[in-house]
Amino acid sequence: MLIKGFLDALQPEPILSVSQWADQNRLLDSKSSAMPGKYRTSITPFLKEIMDHLGEYSPVEEVIVMKGAQLGVTEAGINWIGYTIDVSPCPMLFVEPTKEVVELVSKxxxxxxLESSPSLAHKxxxxxSRDSGNTLTKKEFPGGILRxxxxxxxxxxxxxxxxxxMLDEVDAxxxxxxxxxxxxxxxxxxxxxxxxRKIFILSTPVTKGLSVIEPLFESTDQRYxxxxxxxxxxxxxxxxxxxxxxxxxxxxxAKEVYYQCEHCQEGIQxxxxxxxLESGVWIPTKPENQNKxxxxxxxxxxxxxxxxxxxxDLAIEYEEAIGDVPKMKTFYNTSLGLTYEESGDKPQWEALYDRREDYPRGKIPTDEIAFLTAGVDIQKDRIELEIVGWCEGKVSYSIDYRVLMGFVAGDGSAQVWQKLDAVLNETWxxxxxxxxxxxxxxxxxxxxxxxVYAFCGRYPPxxxxxIKGxxxxITIISAPKAVNVTRKNKSVDGVKVWHVGVSLLKSELYGWLRVNPGDPGYCHFPMYDEAYFKGLTSEELITTKNKNGHTVQRWVKKFTRNEPLDIRNYARAAAHMVGMDSFSPKHWELMRNKRTGAVKNKVKKKSDFWN
Known part of the structure; x- marks a missing residue:
């Protein structure tokens, strides 16, 4: 017995699996979790196998997860980082889409x-502290380093x-x-x-044909x-x-919500x-692709x-997304963990031309219009713009389409910009x-x-x-980025440029151009000429390969002038910035009934740029 006890003591302590380590050592604090306290794999049992394939004992080298949002999958990756630091040290790299996201996740x-889990605090x-080896982008520990x-x-x-x-959110x-x-x-x-080696690739998917995670997942045994x-x-x-x-x-x-069993047809509450979930099991649905x-x-x-x-919540989210391409895309991506297939087929311009309505250009035809936006495109010798009125249900009326002639840069350019300024001062x-x-x-x-920055810098944001397209x-508008422009020793400060998801908006617009009168998103047009409608439907979404052999989707012009399409999407982006995508029926009513008169064109600061 003494010899056996001596030999047992010489045996190395078995290495924990990632899920075992997390359950024994991980503490969640209130800053980073809605459920502070001890981490429990039992809450999300579907993560156990995923985590354990990242540990030392599994022969698996590459784990790929296509997922919905807020399911704890990234947190499983954070557990893997803690496991690596504590029980299996080695050099490790964690990649997020941008440096800004890296810093946020690190903080x-x-x-x-590291601070709340006792087994990590001293490592x-x-x-x-001086020479800590602990920065936002680097964490040194005995036997390894996290970059x-x-x-x-x-x-x-x-x-x-x-x-x-670890490659997080690869579709971004x-x-x-x-x-x-x-x-x-x-x-x-x-x-x-x-x-x-161990590689963990995870992401919420985006658009079909542009998604990286979908083809990666489809190349595996596809476990559900x-x-x-x-x-x-x-x-x-x-x-x-x-x-x-x-x-x-x-x-x-949503009431009487249940899941219908596909076998016995009984309702599951x-x-x-x-x-x-406690009895769930991962099963490969493509065994022919199995690879250990x-x-x-x-x-x-x-x-x-x-x-x-x-x-x-999911039922309500889906119902609210019907007829709203950005919302439906978000539902597919973040709730179902599926790609969304954008519709890039060109609507027939002739059908749009034939359904024009006999209301005067430059006039507001209905009291249902709650607010106006404008999209502006800049060309070398002219400025083109469309003024759009928005109604509840995202129904729109094109109020006017204008072309302001004049070179936008160089001597004499002030005149055309003054014309654009005058549009801002107009009332309808x-x-x-x-x-x-x-x-x-x-x-x-x-x-x-x-x-453009100089012009926009004169007015409040x-x-x-x-904007830039x-x-x-994958969103209508991204967070703005500051710019600083200097021209002829004169600077324009405090201007921020907003990026617009033009592919998403083109797909949404093409869907709206196909709906029937009275449906959400229906677009009304006055008696524009053929060129406007050809321009509005000037592009088509095609799938092709880039120079590296990756499948990509891109919009291709089928008609020379695509300004009407671009400008309409800029006006739509402006409506999003006003808040249209989150308006409730009550908010629409308040906007319609608002009788404050014209918005005064206040100049943000003095500028002699145009002098």
């Missing part, structure tokens, strides 16, 4: 984990070799990084010298989390089409989900634990006598940027903003 998730020195980098920086992806690599990465190639490929090359029906015991993975409910549109309430070194998982928000996002009269002026103007700054942006 709000990684550093709180990474406090960031404020954090943005996917938009090639320098951060081609330095030291790493044994472990740039397709080509500084002409050096795909950032995912650049980062994965850093692991090539290690025999037992199968749950037993509490009535018949048969296994199934949760699908949106099997969620049943009654929706009251006026009160925006959400209160039964916790027990079902590479596995793929899909999980959607129907699996969200009780107290997180409910089935009722609704049939009920209400005076209206342009609530928000978006001006394209893709060309002649300094002139609540009235006029410079981005094809691959």
């Amino acid at each position: 709000t998730r990684i550093q709180p984990m 990474v020195k406090p960031p404020k 954090l980098a943005g996917a938009n920086s090639a320098a951060g992806l081609r330095n030291m070799p790493v044994k472990r690599l 990465y740039p397709v080509d990084l500084d002409t050096e190639g795909n950032p995912i490929d650049l980062a994965k090359k850093r692991t090539s010298t290690f025999a037992k 989390f199968f749950l037993p029906c509490p009535h018949c015991g048969a296994l199934q993975h949760l699908k949106w089409e099997n969620l049943k409910y009654q929706y009251n549109k006026s009160s925006k309430v 959400e209160s039964e989900k916790t027990k079902m 070194k590479r596995v793929g998982y899909h999980i959607n928000s129907l699996y969200s634990p009780l107290g997180w996002k409910s089935w009722e 009269i609704r049939p009920d006598g209400t005076q209206m002026s342009i609530r928000m103007m978006c001006v394209d700054s893709g060309n002649w940027s300094s002139e 609540s009235r006029v903003v410079p 981005r094809d691959n942006q």
Whole structure:
């Protein structure tokens, strides 16, 4: 017995799995979690297998997860970081889409984990101590180092070799990084010298054809989390089409919500989900793709634990997204964990031309219009703009389309900009006598940027903003970025440029151009000529390959002049900035009944740029 006890003592302590480590050591603080306290894998049992394949004992080298949002998958990756620091130290790289996201995650998730989990607190020195090796982008610990980098920086992806690599939200990465190639490929090359490397790739998907995570997932054995029906015991993975409910549109309430078993057709209540999750199992649906070194998982928000996002919440979110492309895209991406297929088929311009309405250009035809916006496109020898009136349900009326002639830069350019300024000072009269002026103007700054920034810089950003279009942006508007323009030793400070997801808006507009009168999003037009409607439908979405062989989607012009399409989308972006996408019926009523008269054109600051 003594000899056996001596030999047992010589045995190395077994290395924990990632989920075991998290359950024993991870503490969540109130800064980084809505559920502070001890981490419990039992709350999200679908993460156990994913985490454990990232540990030392698993032969798997690459774990791929296509997911909905707020399911704890990134938190599982944070657990993996803690596990690496504590029990399996080695060089590790953590990549987020941008440097700004890296810094946010470092501050709000990684550093709180280091401070609140006792087993980690002594292994990474406090960031404020001298020579701590603890910065926003670097965490040194005995036996290893954690580097954090943005996917938009090639320098951060081609330095030291790493044994472990976590690539978070890869669908937000740039397709080509500084002409050096795909950032995912650049980062994965850093692991090539290690025999037992581990790579964790996860993302909420975006647009079909542009998504990176979808083809990666489809190349794997495609595992889904199968749950037993509490009535018949048969296994199934949760699908949106099997969620049943009654929706009251006026009160925006979903009632009688249940999940219908695909085998016995019995209704499953959400209160039964916790027990079902405890008995869940990951099953490959494409066994022909099985590879012991590479596995793929899909999980959607129907699996969200009780107290997180409910089935009722999902039903309401879906119903509110019907007829609204940006909202439906968000629902597909973040709730279902699926790509959204944009409609890029050109509407027939002839059909739009034939449905023109006999209301005067430059006049507001109905009291239903709540506010006006303008989209502005800048050309070398002219400025083109459209004024659009918006009604409840995102129904729109084109009020006027104008071309202001004059060179926008150089000697004599002041005149054409003064014409644009005059448009801001115009008022339109609704049939009920209400005076209206342009609530928000978006001006394209893709060309002649300094002139656009100078013009916009004279007005408050609540009235006029410079914008730039981005094809691959998944939101209507991104956070603004400051610019500083100097021309002829005169500077324009405090101007911020807003990026617009033009591909998303083109797809939304093409959908609206197909709906029937009275439906949400319907577009009304006065008696414009053929050229306007050809321009409005001038582009088509095609799928092609880029120079690196990756599938991409791009909009291609089928008609020479596409200004009407661009300008309409800029006016739509302006409506989003006014807040239209979050208006309630009561808010629409308040906007319609507002009788404050014209918005006064206050100049933000003095400028002699145009003198």
